[in-house]
Amino acid sequence: MKTTRRTLLQGAAFAGILIAAPRFSFATARSTTLRCVMHADLASLDPIATTASITAYHGALIYDTLFGHDADSITRPQMVSDYTVSDDGLTYVFILRKGLKFHDGQPVTARDAVASIKRWGARDGAGQHLFKRVADVSAKDDSSFSIVLNEPYPLILDWLGKSSPSICFIMREADASTDPGKPITEAVGSGPYMFNRAETRTGSQYVYDRNPEYVAVAEPASGFAGGKVAKFERIILQNMPDEQTAVSALQAGEIDFIEKISPELLSQLEGDSSVKLEVLNKTGAMGWLRMNTLQPPFNNVKARQAMLYLIDQAAVMQATFGDPKHYKGCASLFACGTTMESDANTGWFKGGQNIEKAAALFKEAGYDGTPVVIMQQTTLPVLSNASLLLAQWLRQAGVNVELVPLDWAGIVARRSNKGKASEGGWNIFMTYASGSAYNNPIALAGHAATGEKGWFGWPEDAKHEQLRDAWAAAPDLASRQKIAHEMQENAWNFVPHVYLGQWFDTAAMRSDVNGMIGLPDLVPFWNVSRG
Known part of the structure; x- marks a missing residue:
């Protein structure tokens, strides 16, 4: 050294x-x-208010979950000792394990579980999808509670036990009853x-x-x-x-x-x-570029389509990882090497970077020269390098660019601002998720296209949401793969986000x-x- x-x-x-x-x-x-x-500093103690991975790690140390997926992806009880499902598949009754205690000595009760599920359901992509079918969540007594559905939803236990942010951690009722949009500052679990x-x-x-x-x-x-x-x-x-x-x-x-x-x-x-x-x-990580679809220029689909042609994944990956054994290009909406991987509507990727095409699409979008603000993530080299390359390519396409260097905590603090970049908002930020997370159209919050109710960037597309509903209701893997193919065909038309490549840390x-x-x-x- x-x-x-x-x-x-x-x-x-x-x-x-x-x-x-x-x-x-x-x-x-x-x-x-x-x-x-x-990989990053712990900017928030609330694993429900943010999907930041480091906060999920913090959450997994101090909190526990009702269920968990084992190494074979089978959902197994954790805080739950037993549960029953009604014949019509609409009512689930859960019984908590005896002796569960929070770190402050208070017993874990069904009321804590109910409040935690509701708070998680308000923020998490899978939770939001589930709660469209929830009629009631309530405590029956200190140790048991029920979830009553309006229609059968076979993924309910999968979502309660998933390990991708946001995870349904069980908090004290007083903490879980707070506004899910405002981070809690307490950190008392039962884990x-x-x-x-x-x-x-x-x-x-x-x-x-x-x-x-x-x-x-x-x-x-x-x-x-x-x-x-x-x-x-x-x-x-x-x-x-x-x-x-x-x-x-x-x-x-x-x-x-x-x-x-x-x-x-x-x-x-x-x-x-x-x-x-x-x-x-083993599923790797995918670099993820999110655009603020509420503000120009990316409120216009042509500008979002331009980004598909602008990015050279190989150049982004090469800048950080050097040896190709550490990375690969990937155009699948659901990441490569996963069960939902698809080749649908990827001509833009196969044709390689096309800055002239991107420039033409920005012109069609009516881009007026207003600075496009990129929040440059300085914490992770691959995303910092990607920001520099993107700024260069945007300028070559005739776009005025402003780079704002921020650590991850700074990005987390700013990315919730839906306003104009000139008023403290943003146009582009970058993050990443695991290939396993991308593989699930429901559990990954960024796969939602629910507009302002959704994840940062706030894309909206009714057909995409219909397909997500169909995927969740599909009876088997083959059916879900077919729907995933249709979903990707549609997604690369309205462009909810763009990828930077897939790497293996x-x-x-x-x-x-x-x-x-x-x-x-x-x-x-x-x-x-x-x-």
């Missing part, structure tokens, strides 16, 4: 964090604490770890202590289901913006886990016996860290041990 003033200062800052941590000597902390460097606010340093480290009262399901951990056994006394999510510093700290044993390693740094770790490398998310961890479960949408920290 080349030593610079920057790395020296950051190394000193990291050492200061280690020294400042109370109660633990370094040797003790090493044996009982797992230190992890994640395997407890948020230690006293030792958390916002922007630096987030501390979670083992919940001694948590009783795990008496089954082996499997996917997002089974026994969530907290084997470490403490988990620390460390914020280290300089990746080289993080890599050096991992090799020195000062941290234990880095969620994502840039390809250019992998060579420093390959062959190091103290470190092991693993692709945890590598995680790095100390060689004595074992039991890390590879999930597409989460990094779970239960079942993980040292030695």
Whole structure:
């Protein structure tokens, strides 16, 4: 590692964090604490008010769920001990496991579950789709509650147990009863770890202590289901913006886990016996460009179609990942390598980048030269690089561009603004989701085309929504694949969003860290041990 003033200062800052941590000597902390460097800072504590992945990780540490999908995608009870379904498929009655407690000592009751389901249903894409069919959700007594439907909905348990944001975490009734559009600042769940606010340093480290009262399901951990056994006394999510510093700290044993390693740094770790490398998310990640469809120019479908011809996925991926073994181009609305992958209406992709075509479409859209504001995500290199390339291509197509560099927290704070870019809004931002998340037209909030009721960008298309309804009601995989094909044919006409390419991140961890479960949408920290 080349030593610079920057790395020296950051190394000193990291050492200061280690020294400042109370109660633990370094040797003790090493044996009982797992230190992890994640992809972003924790900007919000509310995993319902935001779909940010880092907040979902936080949620999975401190909250629990009614159900969970195991490694074979089978939905299994978690907080639920038993449930029944009426013969007509309209009434579900759930009974909670005995002995469930929140971190403040209060028992988990059916009222907590009811309030949590309602709050989740107001925000989550799958929850919103479900609640169009919900007649009532109510507590029967302290330990049981019911969901009554207007029509059968076979995916109800799948949605209650999914691991893609937003996850139906069970909160205290007082927290869950708040406005779902306003983030809660409390962080009290009933899960395997407890948020230690006293030792958390916002922007630096987030501390979670083992919940001694948590009783795990008496089954082996499997996917997002089974026994969530907290084997470490403490988990620390460390914020280290300089990746080289993080890599050096991992090799020195000062941290234990880095969620994502840039390809250019992998060579420093390959062959190091103290470190092991693993692709945890086998479905990869898809770069995702969202346009504000409520404001010009992207309120015009021609401008959105222009973006399909403007982006060169290979160039975007090459700029960050270099070796093609880490990425591939993908034009499937549902990601590549998934059960819903389709080749429908992808002539724009097969023909390659066409800036002249894009320029003509912007002209047809009536683009008037008003600056197009790109919120440049500075936290993740692939999205930062993509923003720079996009700005270049837009300018070549005759579009006036303004880049606004923001960390992920800044983007999360600004992306809910539906107004003009000149009044604090935006035109384009970029994020990503797992291939597994894209594979589901209902569960991924960004697949909705419900206008202002939907996810950031707010596209609207009635046919798309009809097809999503049909997909959810389809009786088998073949039927859903046929509908997914129709959905993609239509989607690439009205263009709800645009993709940047698909890549496969590598995680790095100390060689004595074992039991890390590879999930597409989460990094779970239960079942993980040292030695």
